[in-house]
Amino acid sequence: MDTLSFKTISANKATVKKEWVVVDATGQSLGRIGAKVAKLLRGKYKPDFTPHVDCGDNVIIINADKVVLTGNKWNDRIYLRYTGYPGGQKAYTPADLLAKGEDRLFRKVVKGMLPKNRLGAKLLGNLYVYAGSEHKHEAQQPKAIDINTLK
Numbered sequence: 001m002d003t004l005s006f007k008t009i010s011a012n013k014a015t016v017k018k019e020w021v022v023v024d025a026t027g028q029s030l031g032r033i034g035a036k037v038a039k040l041l042r043g044k045y046k047p048d049f050t051p052h053v054d055c056g057d058n059v060i061i062i063n064a065d066k067v068v069l070t071g072n073k074w075n076d077r078i079y080l081r082y083t084g085y086p087g088g089q090k091a092y093t094p095a096d097l098l099a100k101g102e103d104r105l106f107r108k109v110v111k112g113m114l115p116k117n118r119l120g121a122k123l124l125g126n127l128y129v130y131a132g133s134e135h136k137h138e139a140q141q142p143k144a145i146d147i148n149t150l151k
Contacts, residue, residue: 011050016043019057020142022135026066028147030094030109036150037061037106038113041123045150054119058126060142064102065131069094079108103129 021040025033043049043056069077074095081090097105106129114120128137 009048011048011053011055013053016048016053016055018055020060020137020140021057022060022062022142022144023147024063024133024144025061026063027068030067030069030105033061033067033147034106034109035113036147037127038110039150041110041114041126052119054122054126056123056126058128058137058140058142060128060130060135060137061106062130062133062135064106064129065098067105102131 023033023037023040037059039045040059041056043054046055049055075093077094079092079094079097081092082088083090094105097108107124107127110127111120111124114123128135
């Protein structure tokens with residue numbers, strides 16, 4: 001058996017195949033859809049996944065205002081932010097973030113599931129969130145996927 005025939009293929013910026021996908025958030029749990037979107041952004045569902053390369057897809061989330069949180073999490077869960085000044089700790093609930101903009105809640109959730117480095121910041125730029133069923137990325141010919149079929 002010739003072991004030199006088994007070579008590990010490492011993707012780079014030139015060889016990666018990025019696609020555009022549309023995910024419908026209607027009736028989906030926020031954390032579950034956030035985890036699957038983070039894996040799509042990272043490229044973990046692709047066979048040529050490389051940890052240090054942006055090999056994930058561009059993800060468009062539609063109907064973000066119809067996402068579901070169980071129990072009383074809309075008002076009881078608290079996200080903290082610190083301004084850097086004394087006494088500058090701010091607290092937000094998911095309802096507050098959704099009221100300020102539908103993309104703020106999804107970006108906050110997905111950002112926590114991505115790497116905390118320059119690659120994670122770049123991957124978050126590939127996320128597009130819209131409240132309604134309309135989006136402005138028809139020119140990219142995105143394909144709609146069912147998020148429930150992904151692991």
